[in-house]
Amino acid sequence: MGEMVDGNDTRTIAILGATGSIGDSTADIVLANRDRFHVTTLVGHSNVDKLAARAKALRAERAVVADERHHQKLKDLLAGTGIDVAAGRRAVIASAAEAADLVVCAMVGSPGIEPAMAAIEAGNTVALANKEALVCAGPVMMKLAAQKGVRILPLDSEHNALFQVFEDTNRSHIEAITVTASGGPFRTWDAERIRSATLSDALNHPNWTMGQKVTIDSATLANKGLEVIEAHHLFAMSPDAIKVVVHPQSIVHGMVHYADGSVLAQLGMPDMRTPIAAALAWPNRYQAPQVERLDLATLSTLSFERPDLERFPMLGLAFDAMREGAAAPALFNAANEAAVTAFVEGKCAFSDIATIVAMTMDQALAASTSRPFASLEDVLSADQNGQRLANAIVDDQLHGVGAPS
Incomplete structure (x- = not known):
């Protein structure tokens, strides 16, 4: 299923990350083009109230919650609807691997990497909003997509x-x-x-x-x-x-x-409904009536300026990681995830985010060989290493800094 069907045929679609902002916009496009889509599976992380309501609204075959602690509540919410219910990491990955014309991969963060790879392995066309999948596993993912003849349709607006x-x-x-x-x-x-x-x-x-x-x-x-x-x-x-x-x-x-x-x-x-509509309809065009024209x-005015890497060092660090290749992009992503969590939790200042990422990359790359990733295991290992190092930097070297109130 590397290429999507043309014309007015109904497309089967699975939505991973169905309760997030991308999931919201995707649901809007599906509902605006109701006769063009048959929803197989919706996957959410923990918001089972929203997941259940969305499964009913989109008439999904199945709803999967990644956090197993919410399994019973999801069952209760969907009792009598005929919608299948599942929970846990394995169920999420299995949902991605089920045959569909299109799998929307919009799970946030590194947990979205494995499901995206599973969708490609199964030969499904992938509409990708999970940045981390390509950032961390780009060479492995693009190689697999080429082998499987899978088209990756980007959902990010850019x-x-x-x-x-x-x-x-x-x-x-x-x-x-x-x-x-x-x-x-x-x-x-x-x-x-x-x-x-x-x-x-x-x-x-x-x-x-x-x-x-x-x-x-x-x-x-x-x-x-x-x-x-x-x-x-x-x-x-x-x-x-x-x-x-x-x-x-x-x-x-x-x-x-x-x-x-x-x-x-x-x-x-x-x-976001415009790029999502473009991806879901490709190579055709579908309605996005909710979008302002x-x-x-x-x-009247469109303005452009160069980015300031002094005030915004994270962009420069990303270019450094891209040029370094191998584990560097995965380390950049993992350290950023950990640093943002620390900022949200008040463990570091906003300006410390770039410091944490730079220190993590320096420490990890100094201790590693710059060999290309050969497998998903390499990717996940680099991600875990980056998270561990970044968290250690927050705990040991930035302890007590705290974000300003």
Whole structure:
């Protein structure tokens, strides 16, 4: 099932991460095109009330909760509906591996890597929103996808934008790709003010409504760092051919630069339902009636600026990890996950996030050999090592720092 069906045929779809923000937007597109989709499985982490309600609304065959402690409650909520219920890590991976025309992989963080790999191994077309899967396992994942003839359709607004204007037939004439960044809530803040940023400050994104982790990553520009590593693998572009530009309006989402001087860009309002609709419908187009239509005359101004790596060092660290390759991207991701958790829990300041990531990468890479990943086990091992080192840095070297109140 490496290629999706054309025309008006009903597509079977499984949604992993069905209760998160991507799951919300995906549900909106499915409901707006109800006759085009048959939902096989919905997977959620622990919000069983939302998972059960969504399973009923989308008439899913099955609902799976990753946290086994909520298994019985999910059973109770769906009793008498005819919807199958399962729980636990194995059930999540099995759901990804079941035959479907499309598997939406939108689980947050490193727990989403294994299910995404399972979906590809099964030959399912994958709509990928889980950044960590490609960041950590890019070479392994892209190699497996090529072997299985699986198409990976990017769900992130930036990668989906690039996908829409990236001409495979003219690949040899593509000079560079550009991903845009909103700049996050601290784009106009000076370095001193950023150092004293609170959690509520970091969660106050000007354009996008996202989950907590992704919103904090946007504030540090780690999110953009993860995206450039993703783009490196998705589009087989060298690190030097990937550019980032800060674009506060979030209207231009990605650009492809061609040898004749042409720059093709995808534009749209900052609404995740647009890239999700594009991926779910590919190679066709489906309705996204809830999305506000773009009116450039009303908007009037589009502005662009270079990212400031002094105030936002996480983006520079991501480029370093991409160039280093091997375990470095997985370590960058793992350390960032641990650092963001520490910031949320008040164990470190906002500015410490980049310090923790840099220290983790330095310590881990100094003690390792720079050999390419050969398997998923290599990926998961690097992830665990990065989490362990970063947590140790928080506990031992930043103990008592605390985030400002």
